[in-house]
Amino acid sequence: MNLSKFAKSLVAATFLSGAVAAPAVAETDFSGQTIEWVIPFSETGGSAKWANFFAPLLSEALPGNPTVVVKFMPGAGSTKGANWFQSQEHEDGTLLFGTSGSTQFPYLLGDPRVRYEYSDWNPVMATGTGGVAYLNAEDGKKFDGSANGLKGIDFIYGSQGATRLDLVPLLAWKMLGMNVEPVFGIKGRGDGRLMFERGEATIDYQTSSGYLGASVDLVAAGTAVPMMSWGALDDDGNIVRDPTFPDIPTFKEVCEATEGCATSGEAWDAWKAFFVAGFPSQKIAFLPAGTPQEVIDTYVKAFEAVRARPDFKTLAAKQVGKYPMFVGAGAARATKDATTVSPEAKAFVLDWLEQDYGVSLN
Known part of the structure; x- marks a missing residue:
């Protein structure tokens, strides 16, 4: 996909996401529950601020207004947490996982520590950053x-x-x-x-x-x-x-x-x-493999409600920046584009990493 098509497809997907935002069946009710939003980095970085910004907004938008708690699982540049999430299966919709470009790049480059597969996960929201x-x-x-x-x-x-x-x-x-x-x-x-x-x-x-x-x-x-x-x-x-x-x-x-x-x-x-x-769709929120469509649709509808808040753009500009937010189909398209690079770009970077840092991933 060329860059022009990339940019336009994300804009189009943002509008298409509204078509899938309505749940296919009854909403999941999270009354009295706690949702754990796991971030595979330390609590001092941008991903922590991103999740902490969205967590209370998500709590307000989900049915039953559950408590959304952000937890941190740093290690191995986020591959530790991503490998852990790969092993998780749906239970009750109370586990959310957030990745960033630092999780996407090892996957793109074939890092041997990567034991996770993005296509197994269910993206519900993605945002760009700078x-x-x-x-x-x-x-x-x-x-x-x-x-x-x-x-x-x-x-x-x-x-x-x-x-x-x-x-x-x-x-x-x-x-x-x-x-x-x-x-x-x-x-x-x-x-x-x-x-x-x-x-x-x-x-x-x-x-x-x-x-x-x-x-x-x-x-x-x-x-x-x-x-x-x-x-x-x-x-x-x-x-x-x-x-x-x-x-x-x-x-x-x-x-x-x-x-x-x-x-x-x-x-x-x-x-x-x-x-x-790494940046136009840099941070992505996922539900684990096996999550029922009812739960996915409930999260999509909640994030759509967050994006539709009249004060959202003002709040976001102050804390996470002025960037697009993709939901549902838009998040799925953003995830695909964020986990795809050309063979030529990959080959150049792998050669540079080996020459400059002695890092060999082949």
Whole structure:
């Protein structure tokens, strides 16, 4: 699927989702029950903020107004939690699981630790997101919209792993000619931000919810300088400025202003393919295998009600950003597009990972 069709199909699927939102049979009643929404990351990152934002809204929308509790199962860059969820079967509709691009990328790359299969799960909601990279105050003074003044600096970056969503910033910095040394092994992007705050890292990136939740305070305090966002897709599949951060240049803009960085060719095509897989439908909520259609339809209808709230866009803009929310058929299409990249993009990234980080997944 080309990028133009990708963007347009998600918009179309958003409208189509309304056609399947009405339950086929009577709604499931969750009165007096507790729903566990499991997130395979630490409680400090963007996925935690995403789930914590939606949890009370979902509670209000589900029949019986159950308590929705967000629980965390970090480890192995989210593959630990995803492998656990793969083994779960439907019991009563009280288990929900949330993934992000850091769960999708190991699946896309054939990471041997992956024992989960997305097609076995039931997506009920998906949202897009963005990301912002930022520098420490001292090095930020050398940023002029290009990376030309940053090429002689040795940066330290707290990373979950090169095969996770961190692939997007790591490859971007590589294309800009920057020397960024990742310290692998953190459990979530929030832990990377804490490293930056303590001075143990000198460059960082957060997804939109994480950036809005904490990193903007660092910028306001003068201890962090925004460098670039990853951008967003327009209807023709072109990268444009992120609607949540319209004043921050995109990686494409910074690349075009930097000597030796090209927005065409194998590296660019691979970066863009994984950006598309990781961000326009970056966070997805699933019900486990075997969930009856009645329960799936009840969740779809509830998330549709959340999206239809008159105050939803205002609330979302402040906490998770200005991005599309896909429900039902839209969530299914978003999941498919988020777990598909071309063989050429995959081959390029696998070769880069082995050359730069000694990571072999073959």
